Amino acid sequence: MTQGKTHRSKSTPARSLAKLKVERLQPRPRQRLAARLPLRTRSPLERRQQKTPFLIAHTPCWVITLYPEGGDVHELLGSLKSQRLRANQVAGVDGRNGIPRFETGETLANATTRWRHLCELKNSEIGCYLAHLRAIRQAYQAGLQRVCILEDDVQLEEDFGRVLAELERLPPEVEMVRLMGLKVRKRKVIRVLNDGIHKLVRPERGWCGAQGYLVNRRGMEKVLGHASQLFEPIDKVFDHFWQFDLKLYGVEPHILWETAHTSSIEKSNIARAKVARWLYWLHPFGKLWRSIERHVYLYRYKKEFYPASKPKQRPGRTARMKL
Secondary structure, three states: OHHHHHHHHHHHHHHHHHHHHHHHHOOOOOOOOOOOOOHHHOOOOOOOOOOOOOOOOOOOEEEEEOOOOOHHHHHHHHHHHHOOOOEEEEEOOOOOOOOOOOOOOOEEOHHHHHHHHOOOOOHHHHHHHHHHHHHHHHHHHOOOOEEEEEEOOEEEOOOHHHHHHHHOOOOOOOOEEEOOOOEOOOEEEEEEEOOOOEEEEEEOOOOOOOOEEEEEHHHHHHHHHHOOEEOOOHHHHHHOHHHOOOOEEEEEOOOEEEOOOOOOOOOOOOOOOOOOHHHHHHHHHHHHHHHHHHHHHHHHOHHHHOOOEOOOOOOOOOOOOEO
16 A cells, blocks of 8 residues: 555656646647738838948039030049049139129229239139139138139049048148149148158249139138239239238149140230330339348248259149249
8 A cells, every 4th residue: 555655646746747748739829910001001111311422521622614514524523523522613704705793892903903014904814813712702601611622624633632631631821722833933842741642832932823722711811801802813813922921832743734725714914905104114113022022021931931942853744834
């Protein structure tokens, strides 16, 4: 009897374990799937925001043109965008068919032009001048810290964007940087750019030409404060930087060049307008006075301009550059 009880007590746990296994193996009742809503009642899928393309430089590049639908303009804009730069067109001012209309604050000082240059500005020169002046004013009023202004007859070097990205990080004392020029001048090398391929230089005289330049906010203020009275071509205003203390620099080798073309700007020194004879006597004294002003300025800031020397090689690809 004792052995039988003991046998039943030992077999009971085994039966309960077998029951549990059977219960676990039994299939659970399937849950009914929720009814799918028809496509028309579903909420529309949220579109993923497209990533903004990575820009190599944040400075906007504005192309001044009289031909917004021209092939050269679209090619230049395409080159800028391919180098990951912000590119836009800016309408030029047409002076080919007469004197352009002046806006508030813009005046033409023909009397000053006569005694300083023994000629008068041509209408196309006035249009070119106003296009640059108004582009700078537009950038300033828009609150931009800097802007790169290009004419539509240039082409870019392959590392244009890379150098521009370094130029926009320069201190505010570098107020304007010419990206090319038409004359080779003595200059001081300030620093290297683009891993030593390019240099930031400070020329002691103007490079001539306004085909492309970078100007910061401080430079905009100086140009707008000095150049609203027109008496010489816009590139001459930049060349006479010492007259309004514009901190003007340049890049060597040039990072753009002018394409061979027939310019629509008629030069004032060709087929000069007749001026009074006595102005020819006054002209040398004015030229001497401006030369003295320039030398005094260079002496005052001689540490920033010297030692200076001409580049050993041709600094750019522009065909009409004067060495």
